[in-house]
Amino acid sequence: MADLKVKFCGKEFSNPTVLASGVLGVTAASWKNVVSSGAGGITTKSVWFNEHKGHPNPTIITTPSYMMNAVGLPDAGVEKAKSEINEYLKAKPAPLIVSIVGGRTDEFVKIAEQIAQLDIDIIEVNISCPNVESEFGKPFACVADDAKTVTAKVKAAVKKLNPNISVIVKLSPNTEDIVKIANSCAQAGADGFCLINTLGPGLAINLETRMPILANKVGGISGPAIKPLAVKLVNDVFRAVKLPIIGTGGVTTGEDALEMMMAGAILVGVGSAVYYRGIDCFSKITNEMNEWCDKNGVKSLTEIIGSVKR
Amino acid sequence: MTHANLTELPVALKIKKVVDETPIIKTLYFHYALNSRPGQFVMVWLPGVDEKPMSISEDIGDGFAVTICARGDTTKKITELKEGDQLGIRGPYGTSYHFEQNENIVLIAGGYGAAPLYYTALEAAKLNCKIDFIISAHKKENLVFLDKLKKFKGLTLHVATHDGSVGIKGRGTDILKKIVEQKEIHRIMTCGPEMMMKAVCDIGDAKNINTQVSVERYMKCGFGVCGQCVLDPMGIRSCVSGPIMNSKVLKMLDEFGNYQRDENGNKIYFDNPSMK
Numbered sequence: 001m002a003d004l005k006v007k008f009c010g011k012e013f014s015n016p017t018v019l020a021s022g023v024l025g026v027t028a029a030s031w032k033n034v035v036s037s038g039a040g041g042i043t044t045k046s047v048w049f050n051e052h053k054g055h056p057n058p059t060i061i062t063t064p065s066y067m068m069n070a071v072g073l074p075d076a077g078v079e080k081a082k083s084e085i086n087e088y089l090k091a092k093p094a095p096l097i098v099s100i101v102g103g104r105t106d107e108f109v110k111i112a113e114q115i116a117q118l119d120i121d122i123i124e125v126n127i128s129c130p131n132v133e134s135e136f137g138k139p140f141a142c143v144a145d146d147a148k149t150v151t152a153k154v155k156a157a158v159k160k161l162n163p164n165i166s167v168i169v170k171l172s173p174n175t176e177d178i179v180k181i182a183n184s185c186a187q188a189g190a191d192g193f194c195l196i197n198t199l200g201p202g203l204a205i206n207l208e209t210r211m212p213i214l215a216n217k218v219g220g221i222s223g224p225a226i227k228p229l230a231v232k233l234v235n236d237v238f239r240a241v242k243l244p245i246i247g248t249g250g251v252t253t254g255e256d257a258l259e260m261m262m263a264g265a266i267l268v269g270v271g272s273a274v275y276y277r278g279i280d281c282f283s284k285i286t287n288e289m290n291e292w293c294d295k296n297g298v299k300s301l302t303e304i305i306g307s308v309k310r
Numbered sequence: 311m312t313h314a315n316l317t318e319l320p321v322a323l324k325i326k327k328v329v330d331e332t333p334i335i336k337t338l339y340f341h342y343a344l345n346s347r348p349g350q351f352v353m354v355w356l357p358g359v360d361e362k363p364m365s366i367s368e369d370i371g372d373g374f375a376v377t378i379c380a381r382g383d384t385t386k387k388i389t390e391l392k393e394g395d396q397l398g399i400r401g402p403y404g405t406s407y408h409f410e411q412n413e414n415i416v417l418i419a420g421g422y423g424a425a426p427l428y429y430t431a432l433e434a435a436k437l438n439c440k441i442d443f444i445i446s447a448h449k450k451e452n453l454v455f456l457d458k459l460k461k462f463k464g465l466t467l468h469v470a471t472h473d474g475s476v477g478i479k480g481r482g483t484d485i486l487k488k489i490v491e492q493k494e495i496h497r498i499m500t501c502g503p504e505m506m507m508k509a510v511c512d513i514g515d516a517k518n519i520n521t522q523v524s525v526e527r528y529m530k531c532g533f534g535v536c537g538q539c540v541l542d543p544m545g546i547r548s549c550v551s552g553p554i555m556n557s558k559v560l561k562m563l564d565e566f567g568n569y570q571r572d573e574n575g576n577k578i579y580f581d582n583p584s585m586k
Contacts, residue, residue, distance in 0.1 A: 033545030208322030
């Protein structure tokens, strides 16, 4: 039995699997159910300051190789989020990462100021959702200066209110130079990163009706197909910037998770695997990691982080 | 949860036949082997507009039907479609009603909840079950499948309307109370407004009868990923662990009969007395 515990931004996680933002993340009850299913930590669905409507259905499609979604970040706003978070914190079975999203920089700061009043662990600044582009323009995660500004302002606000809360930035693969964006965020005081957000957007067409299937027409691609890209970008950021990373993108097995960690991730975000392997994918992945470690003489998972040879 | 081919994409199907049930409720028939079980649902996609979960009202092997009430913009547009028009269908999804050979069962429907229970009756009759079918609504115009049920051989039909326009004047649950007193009932299955189903659970639980409920929540993906339809406080997903759930499980879900969540996750309480 290998030691599966990892430390991320000073917080201890019982195992490296964390629920990725956007999947099963609407209510405290759902977060608790995911922890019962083996997750080492939880990332909430992205929280807006005010109530925000998502896109009509269909919002998610799947094939064996990929999932594509344009849910459009529906949310009831920060007040409802706070009541769900407080409900979760009563028992707090695992660390909580709260994802926040806004249309403008000041909106991110306003939400962070509300969330930082609670005893949560990490704020994930979602500057990279490709599904609200029609509403807000190019994500901040695609422009280094914008990414830097929002990171600096959120970090300053959170530090003032609750220095125990770390601020990490969710990075987009849909940019020419992810390392440049990561460096900008690091200079602005980011404590870590989560990457990658969904790829694309992509388009899927129903042949008979000749219509795009997603109501938003285009959507972010996730699932097994994007894993090699995620592993590569995690490794790029790991080598260039010395900050902790949540590696996410198509992880469905223990082997996938180990690969992500060897590339440099400390935690591994799990989302689409809930579909591919069921809600207990967290314990399945963790068990598979454990088996591999036992077979290969690895005593602690921390040994493998960033251990890829080059 | 099994996903044989791990694909969730709508299949475009031509509407084979449209039947008017009431001025706002239509049944759409499709020629397609859905392989469903009674109580399960499909996602019905109107391209370019929206996609909604609908329970299945018949499945005869190479064809199936859904019964749709025009209660919002999307369902209104769907009920305006004609024979030959296309809709996208994915599924079937979720759990189904469970019954066994030769059982005495009561099916109790409120309004267009009669549609999935009609399908259930068809399947239960094949297993030689003795069926009491209670159908109720505010008024005659809100009853669906009444003629089909009247012609259903071997099924005992009970009708109640709140205004007395057809059947007894009162509630379906009044009839249910009498039936469970008069004879041995193995299972009760219900579909209708939540407060009615809650009352059905109370009656079934008091008699220790297996009671199965069709739980309706706002759904997006239908296959257990988006988290839109999770139930408090257990956090279970109504699209995967439901829609058909046992009253004993519902007892652990404070949310049942109390509130549901809207598309953004806000709690909407069932405080409207007309829903009771």
